[in-house]
Amino acid sequence: MVPVILVIEDKKSMAEMLAETLRAEGFEAVTAPSGEDGVKAALGGGVDLVLTDLKLPGMNGLEVLRTLKAKRPLLPVIMMTAFGTIDTAVEAVKAGAFDFLTKPFDISHMLVLVKRAVEAGQMEAENILLREEFAExxxxxxxxxxxxxxxxxxxxxxxxxxxxxxxxxxxxxxxxxxxxxxxxxxxxxxxxxxxxxxxxxxxxxxxxxxxxxxxxxxxxxxxxxxxxxxxxxxxxxxxxxxxxxxxxxxxxxxxxxxxxxxxxxxxxxxxxxxxxxxxxxxxxxxxxxxxxxxxxxxxxxxxxxxxxxxIPPLRDRAEDVPRLARHFAAMYCTEIKKPPLAISDASLDVLSGLPWKGNVRELKNCMERAVILADGEIRPEHLGVCPPPAAPDESGGFEGPLHAVAERASRTAETKAIRAALSACGGNKTKAAEILEVSYKTLLTKVKDYDIV
Ligand SMILES: Nc1ncnc2c1ncn2[C@@H]1O[C@H](COP(=O)(O)OP(=O)(O)OP(=O)(O)O)[C@@H](O)[C@H]1O
Ligand SMILES: [Mg+2]
Incomplete structure (x- = not known):
């Protein structure tokens, strides 16, 4: 698509000269004789860049800029100012102008700026899909x-x-x-x-x-x-x-x-x-x-x-999984007013290796559940995505990354200790927690996480 540039300039000869120059460079150019007309044209859509004069009858260039920035923040605007109005030019840049040109300006300098602004506008549109501040x-x-x-x-x-x-x-x-x-x-x-x-x-x-x-x-x-x-x-x-x-x-x-x-x-x-x-x-x-x-x-x-x-399935872009998981974890923590949770490396490994038949929605649901269950850190047992891997014992379970082996070993050991404590005090969890020197809440969480009955 050929970028469309709107020139807002009340002097007809100047407007035409600029439009012709831009056309000669392969842009499409349209002109508007006043700020009001310019704003209307720019908000109507299809314009990729605005080149506006500062001094205009009625609405001036700065007002044009502010109106456009409020309604189409991504549309780049270049301000043309007369010699000696540098303060206004600075003000324009502060108000979001891409840059300014002081008249009389060199045409080649104008073209360089225009090209740069058009490119920046396109990049901005791409980034916006990925950037939080703008999304908000x-x-x-x-x-x-x-x-x-x-x-x-x-x-x-x-x-x-x-x-x-x-x-x-x-x-x-x-x-x-x-x-x-x-x-x-x-x-x-x-x-x-x-x-x-x-x-x-x-x-x-x-x-x-x-x-x-x-x-x-x-x-x-x-x-x-x-x-x-x-x-x-x-x-x-x-x-x-x-x-x-x-x-x-x-x-x-x-x-x-x-x-x-x-x-x-x-x-x-x-x-x-x-x-x-x-x-x-x-x-x-x-x-x-x-x-x-x-x-x-x-x-x-x-x-x-x-x-x-x-849109490709999540399993074909597994490298997005950790980023998505962190995003959803943070989102649900905020939602249920829980302090931020870390996600253990073992959990990220588990998540990255899953087939995700339900794609991002399934991952989102999985993180919601994990956020509810976890305290301090999301561990594989909070994910509820697959039966927990076999615990290491004489018959095996020592394969895989070291941290995963350690996770499994600690889980087995803790399960055994909790079972023993519970049976020693006839299933009374308050007493079992005392024996194990953990809080009642921690014991309850572990009993639930480890499926201890
Ligand atoms: N790349 C992503 N970044 C952040 N959130 C995402 C992303 N992809 C999907 N989601 C979230 O995952 C959930 C499912 O996405 P969405 O509803 O758009 O899927 P869908 O393809 O329309 O699914 P269906 O075919 O079942 O209707 C939504 O909550 C969405 O916000
Ligand atoms: Mg849908």
Whole structure:
């Protein structure tokens, strides 16, 4: 995609000269004669960089900058100032301008700055998917992971997000399809519009059409009032069609028409309604197979598959596991107001080696459980993911990393000691804790963790 640069400049000849120079360098350039017009154009979407004059009639460059930074913090802005207004230029940079140019400026210097700003803007959009501070500012969950397969997905999403192209997210259950769908919405010019999710697998088939497109009063038994459909509610925003493979064939035909830009009709209605929605669809079923089997329209498949993004299963990016595990552990500790927990190396080894059929969701649930059970440190026995490995004894159990052998040995020894103490005092845990010189709480935790009955 060719980067689009918006030049906000009230002097027509200057604006045209800048636009021509930028075009000659392979950029697309548009101009706006006032701050108000410029802000409107920039917020309308499709602009990658703003070059604004400081002195403008009405809204000045600094106000343009502040308005844009509040609404589209990622859009780079370069300020053009007249000689002698260096203080304002500094103020502009403090307010978030990428840089400033003092008039009269050298054209080649301007081009260098523009190129740098465009690149920085693109990188920023990519980083935002991965960086917490921005994720919080923009209100979407952080995407964790640095493995190559995940970064490839991030890169694709970054490129496709600002367009109106339909995106089809595929991947096993729990890989993060909904998370990416939200990220796409947030990185698009529609970010301030609604994000409406429809789970096609959760809606009874006979209600699906009304759910999508709404109905008029009396359209069918039980339709007591007019109801707006999800597509209407998502106007100027994004519709996320989850489990799109579950749609019925007749509704598939209607969806196809929406995707082709045709208007929609409420059930029982006759007035066509035009909506402006971007569709992001997801499926964990193989849609190509569904097409071959006749359960999914081929034309709809191609229409949805304009920009396919496959999210790899967690087992194919095991290097992301420790990072995800730490993130979820910290998240649940905060949630249940528990002091931060370390994760033992043995636990990380166990976690990294699991097949994770339920992908990130399964890991997330596993960490939630571990956070509840653990004190101080998350150890393998808190994970509850697989039967604990055999304890070392004469018959074996000494294989594997040393720390894992030690963990198992200490677990066996402690289990034996606790059993002995409990039986010595007839199962009275208070007394057993005294004998073992641990707190009652520690004893209870261990009894539970080690499954001592
Ligand atoms: N890379 C990631 N970083 C942080 N959290 C993640 C990541 N991937 C997934 N998650 C979290 O894992 C959970 C499952 O993700 P999500 O619901 O997006 O999966 P899905 O692919 O839509 O699954 P399903 O097909 O079952 O609907 C969510 O809580 C999500 O926030
Ligand atoms: Mg989902």
């Amino acid at each position: 500012v923009l209100g979407f969950p952080k995407i964790i992971g640095r493995s190559r397969p995940l970064l490839d997905v991030v890169e694709m999403v970054r490129k496709a997000a600002p367009t109106k192209a339909t995106i089809l997210l595929t991947g096993e259950s729990g890989t993060g399809k909904e998370l990416f769908a939200r990220a796409i919405h947030h990185l698009s010019p529609r970010a301030r519009g609604p994000f409406v999710a429809i789970n096609c697998a959760a809606i009874p088939k006979d209600l699906m059409e009304s759910e999508f497109f709404g109905h008029e009063k009396g359209a069918f038994t039980g339709a007591e009032a007019r109801r707006l459909g999800k597509f209407e509610l998502a106007d100027k925003g994004t519709v996320f069609l989850d489990e799109v493979g579950e749609m019925e064939l007749n509704l598939q035909a209607k969806l196809l028409r929406v995707l082709q830009g045709e208007s929609i009709e409420r059930v029982g209605g006759s007035d066509p309604i035009t909506v402006d929605v971007r569709v992001v669809a997801a499926s964990n079923r193989d849609l190509e197979k569904a097409v071959a089997g006749g359960g999914f329209r081929e034309d709809l498949f191609y229409r949805l598959n304009v920009f396919p993004v496959r």
